[in-house]
Amino acid sequence: MSVLVDKADLSLKYTAHYNEVKDELFANSSDILNAQRKKAFQNFVLQGIPTRKNENYKYTNLNPAFVPDFKFIHTREEKKADMGEVFRCDVPQLNTNLALVFNGWFYKNETEKGDLPEGVILDSLDSISKERPELLEKYASLANVEEDPMVALNTAFAKDGFFLYVPKNVVVESPIQIINLLQDEKDTFSTQRNFILVEDGAKVQVLLCDHTLNLNQYLNNSVTEIFAGNNAEVEFYTLQNQHNKATNINSVFIDQQRDSRVTTHTASLHGGLIRNNLQFALNGENAEAHMFGMSFMDKKQHVDNFTQVIHAAPHCESNQIYKNVLDEKSTGAFAGRIHVVRDAQKTNAFQRNNNLLLTDEATMQTKPQLIIDADDVKCSHGATVGQIDEEALFYLRARGIQEDKARLMMMNAFAHEVVKEIKLEPLRDRIDELVDKRLKGEVARCHDCAYQCDC
Amino acid sequence: MLKIKDLYASVEGMEILKGINLEVKPGEVHAIMGPNGSGKSTLANVLAGKEDYEITNGEVVFEGEDLLEKSPEERAKEGIFLSFQYPVEIPGVPMVNFLKTSVNEHRKHKGLKELTAGEFLKLMREKMDLVDMHTKLTNRMVNEGFSGGEKKKNEIFQMALLEPKLAILDETDSGLDIDALKTVANGVNALKSPERSTIVVTHYQRLLDYIVPDFVHILYQGKIVKTAGKELAFQLEEKGYDWIKSENGN
Known part of the structure; x- marks a missing residue:
């Protein structure tokens, strides 16, 4: 019984905090973000922090991560980091357009102008939702607050994150790199809300790098919604490289229209607890989705990849390969759900999860799930x-x-x-190098980065 | 070069080698023949350092040093080469990386400078001709998708690159058609030198038509029961292994 009480107390702490800072959350925020807050909060209250009884969180106990008395940052703070230094942390030979998200807040790169094509917007979600609300009509339409309490909590607390807009038929040649940094004198809870809108026929590559800059405890709860229009092409790379006292709950929702191609790569190199929720909705014919994931865990680290692919239109293809290397007492989970709805004929859905356990103490849970309501489909999975x-x-x-x-x-x-x-060759070389260092037991870190913390 | 004295080895409590004695001198070619299950492959694997076997008695001295104390990689670098009966496919490890790492580990051990990528490729091209190795194979992952013959050819190709003092060919002829057998045997013969010794482990005599042994040993129930010159192989081909079995009380 005491466990239940503790758990209720834990959720209560967060609902109490919301009520305390409600005015601050609503003040200075756009109508778009505020319109979702109340409903999202109610949904969090209803569901609470997920326990293992929640089928979708069966293999990950999030509760301990919510115990510390976190500091929340609900208003934009003065820049603390030296941006010039931070922006040196890039991938060599990869000419990127850099931006920074610091404790959940977006900061523009003012030291260096990128070469973004005309019409492309890379900015703060907070300001764009005020200045260009028409671009955010679909805000919160993918990230369902009723299905996941972490999404509900994110939507209730959402203030900022990055916003990316690529207009119709525009091809962004240089990749966009966003560096996510967590740094504060106190243990910190960071909420990040991102939005990517890629219109018909547009093309973009986005690279997200998650880092922690000191040894405090962090909980990062981020939600990203990505919309890929007809014939759009999006590559979305996530490089997770935090420390053992960091919890990273990362939910990505993707809507794909006709003939679009979206590829995601999630590389989890380091982190105390990592939960990646990835949901693809293939809503237009001939859409193609590719999901790749790899993780390298040791000590008592935990990684959990939860993917959902909804084949809602015919003639679509989805392909998933997830690989984990688990050392020492680390634990991993993979759950992949493929749902082929009625009439999504000629669907091709493929999923594979391979795991390498380096010790007897490392454990892995893997669970494929196919729900097929159409009769002319090709689906396969293996683990x-x-x-x-x-x-x-x-x-x-x-x-x-x-x-x-x-x-x-x-x-x-x-x-x-x-x-x-x-596909990005310099990134591939960099990841190869980071993977090699990680496997050698060296701390894999961007060597150009000014922040060489030993964590 | 190699001295095996009263060697006993077992796997999972079952004794397989029951007192092997064998001496191989520089430049000699020894054939070890015997029926299935006599311990031929065990002997080859024990010499290469496979850890599944427990050595319960005896000693192996290679170039004046106790071989059994050494790890498989040390043995390799000191000049022992095992051509595997069943070469393993290793997806994800490119042939060129594997071969270059292997060659450079050997060079480091000898106190030589490591080869650069360019230097290595030059060496590789030279050795490829020797066994008629194709770039379509060296461009792949280690043994991945190779036919039986290609795998064996790849073993001899590695032997050519590493230039061992003692090559142990474990059933190199198994699964080969006559053309592949000739290519592989030609490769082995081309590498013959007064310093290099070879142990040919085989079930059949046909490989010995191409790689001519100085000595033929017959291994039966974990012991060498007969040793003679190359004529022994022909005798065996004629009379079959039943002859050995009946001579040894079975």
Whole structure:
């Protein structure tokens, strides 16, 4: 019983906080964001912080992450970090348009002007929702507050994040890189709300890098909604590289229209608890969705990828490959739901999850789920959990390759299938390098980054 | 070069090698023949350092040093090469990376400078001709999608790159058609030198038509029961293994 009371208390702490800062949340916010707050809050109150009894959170206990007395940042703070330094943290040979999200708030890169084509907007959600409300008509239409309490909590607290708009037929040549930093003197709860609107025939690549800059405890609860119009092309990369005291709850919702192509890559290199919710809705014919994920966990780290693909239109294709390497006492989960609705004929849906356990203490839970209401479809799924192939290891050693090096080659090989799908070549090289460092037990960090914290 | 003295080895409590004695001198070619289950592959794997086997007695001295103390990678770098009976496919590890790492580990061990990518590719091209290796294979992942013959060819190609002192060919002829057998045997013969020794482990005599042994040993129930010159292989081909079995009380 005491567990139930504690859990109720924990949710109460957050509802009490909302009531306390309600005026602050509504003040200085746009009507668009405010219009969703109340309903979202009510939905959070109804559902509470999810427990393992919630089927969608069966393998991840979020409750301990909500225990610390967090500081919330509901108003824009003066910049604390030296932006010039932060913006050196880029991918070499990758000419990107950089922007910064700091504790959930968007800051423009004023030191360097990017080369965004005319009409493209990369700005703060807060200001665009006030200045160009017509661009945010679909705000909160994908992220359903009734289905996930974390989405509800995000929508209730949402103040800022990044906003990206690519108008019809515009091709953004250089990738857009957004650096998410968490840094405060106190343990901090950060809410980030992002919105990406890619109109018909437009093309863009977005790279998100999540970092923590000191050893305080962080809980980052972010929601991103992405709309890909007819024939639009979006590549969305997420590189998660935080520390062991950070919890990252990251929900991404994608709406795809006719002939669009969207690819997501989620690389979880480091983090205490990582939960990635990824939902694709294929709403137009001939849409193509590709989802790739990889994680490298050790100590007591936990990663949980929860994907949902809704095939709502015929002739669409979805493809998922998720790979985890789990060392020491780390734990992982993958749950992938594919729903083919009635009339979504000629659907091609493919899903695979492969896991490599390096110790007897590491554990992995994997659960595919197919719901098929159409009759002319091709769906497949597969999952494996295994150890390093000892025969292959011996083969490499018998050719003079040291055991640790041979193991490393095998682990890199395991991850390679996912890494090779990264189309941005400099990013692929960078991830290759980060993966290699991560597997060697070195802290994988952007070497150009000024913030070399030992965490 | 290699001295095996009274070697006993078991796997999961079952004794497989029951007192092997064998001496191989530089430049010699030894064939080890025997019926299935006699312990031929076990001997090859024990020499290469596979950890599934427990050595319960005896010693193996290679170039004056205790071999059994060493890890598989140390043995390889000191000049022992095992051509696998069943080469493993390793998806995700490109052939070129694997070969370059292997060659450079050997070079480091010898105190030589590591080869650059360019230097390595040059060396690789040279050795490819020796066994008629194609770039369509070296451009792939290690053994991935290789036919049986291509896998064996790849083993000899690696041998050519690593230039071992002692090559152990474990059933290199199994699964090969006559043309592939010739190519592989030609590769082995091209690598023959007065310093390099070879142990050919085989069930059949036909490989020995191409790789001519100085000695033929017959392994039966974990022991070498007969040793003679190459004529022994022909005798065996003629009389079959039943001859050995009946001579040894079965």
